[in-house]
Amino acid sequence: MKHKAGFVNIIGNPNVGKSTLMNAFVGEKLSIITSKAQTTRHRILGIVNGDDFQILFSDTPGIIKPAYELQSSMMDFVKSAFEDADILIYMVEIGEKELKDEAFFNKITNSKIPVLLLLNKIDKSSQEEVEEKILYWKEKVPNAEIFIISALENFNVESVFNRIVELLPESPPFYPKDQLTDKPERFFINEAIREKILLHYKKEIPYAVEVETEEFIESDKIIRIRSVIMVERETQKGIIIGHKGTALKRVGTEARKDLEKFFNKKIHLELYVKVNKNWRNDKRQLRRFGYNE
Ligand SMILES: Nc1nc2c(ncn2[C@@H]2O[C@H](COP(=O)(O)OP(=O)(O)OP(=O)(O)O)[C@@H](O)[C@H]2O)c(=O)[nH]1
Ligand SMILES: [Mg+2]
Numbered sequence: 001m002k003h004k005a006g007f008v009n010i011i012g013n014p015n016v017g018k019s020t021l022m023n024a025f026v027g028e029k030l031s032i033i034t035s036k037a038q039t040t041r042h043r044i045l046g047i048v049n050g051d052d053f054q055i056l057f058s059d060t061p062g063i064i065k066p067a068y069e070l071q072s073s074m075m076d077f078v079k080s081a082f083e084d085a086d087i088l089i090y091m092v093e094i095g096e097k098e099l100k101d102e103a104f105f106n107k108i109t110n111s112k113i114p115v116l117l118l119l120n121k122i123d124k125s126s127q128e129e130v131e132e133k134i135l136y137w138k139e140k141v142p143n144a145e146i147f148i149i150s151a152l153e154n155f156n157v158e159s160v161f162n163r164i165v166e167l168l169p170e171s172p173p174f175y176p177k178d179q180l181t182d183k184p185e186r187f188f189i190n191e192a193i194r195e196k197i198l199l200h201y202k203k204e205i206p207y208a209v210e211v212e213t214e215e216f217i218e219s220d221k222i223i224r225i226r227s228v229i230m231v232e233r234e235t236q237k238g239i240i241i242g243h244k245g246t247a248l249k250r251v252g253t254e255a256r257k258d259l260e261k262f263f264n265k266k267i268h269l270e271l272y273v274k275v276n277k278n279w280r281n282d283k284r285q286l287r288r289f290g291y292n293e
Helices: 018-026 069-083 102-109 127-140 157-167 185-200 234-241 243-263 283-288
Strands: 004-012 044-049 053-059 087-093 115-120 144-148 210-218 222-231 266-275
Touching: 004 018, 004 069, 018 044, 018 053, 018 087, 018 157, 053 157, 069 102, 069 283, 087 157, 115 127, 115 157, 127 144, 144 157, 185 210, 185 222, 185 243, 222 234, 222 243, 234 243, 234 266, 243 266
Parallel strands: 004 053, 004 087, 087 115, 115 144, 222 266
Antiparallel strands: 044 053, 210 222
16 A cells, blocks of 8 residues: 655634644644643644554644734744645634634635635534534635534544545655654643643733743653743743742642653653743744744
């Protein structure tokens, strides 16, 4: 049998469930998930291997109008996902309309490659509403094959997966068959910490935070990690640390538990907070944090 392989890139509005779907396909928590928009900031590869196929899923940031450099870099990841896709997954959720960004939306409707439009979160909806939405999307994106799914409850995810395998082009694998992602270990540490910050802090705080792991020392029994949480202002630093350090401690404890599962090893995690003024608009720093294509 001939080998198949290709890039299947997941794009859509913020918070529709793109990362939840990628994790469901891959069977690992590669992408962090929260109820806040703009949880994902990078393009994250999740690789699924079979004997005669390799699917390279890409999770991408939700499409927004950029207001600062970080968000522009996030949208560059989305652009790149349009460029190399063999199959596009356009994810929408019940209750939303087409993308506000007309240029991106036109790329979907004029796409020369197969587009699978996934109507997600149908667990929150009635049969009637779902039927009505299918008609709506058929008209808006006539070139797409429509699937109704619940990424959270793993409903219909398998049919989408099977269809992807059918559509994959013939190709040798792009990555070694035991590889799961293109991101290094430190990336997943930074993300686990950022997830806890998205979960526990309000308003602007999570959007002003970047995490960098400075030390990663692995021995037989334990991994010792030191990471810095960067914020933009002194007041934000105080909020992150919290009264007597309790807020920061909670972030550390919860992230450590997730990382112990991820690495399947005991973890020692040391966190500290640093003010790094205006990092979100500093191109040089953004490149250092991995926001470049
Ligand atoms: N009810 C329901 N909730 C879902 C489903 N899929 C995802 N969610 C929830 O929707 C929220 C956003 O999920 P994510 O996977 O982070 O969404 P995303 O599109 O990656 O978001 P960004 O990275 O911010 O663009 C989370 O609270 C998920 O638990 C679903 O099928 N049903
Ligand atoms: Mg996401």
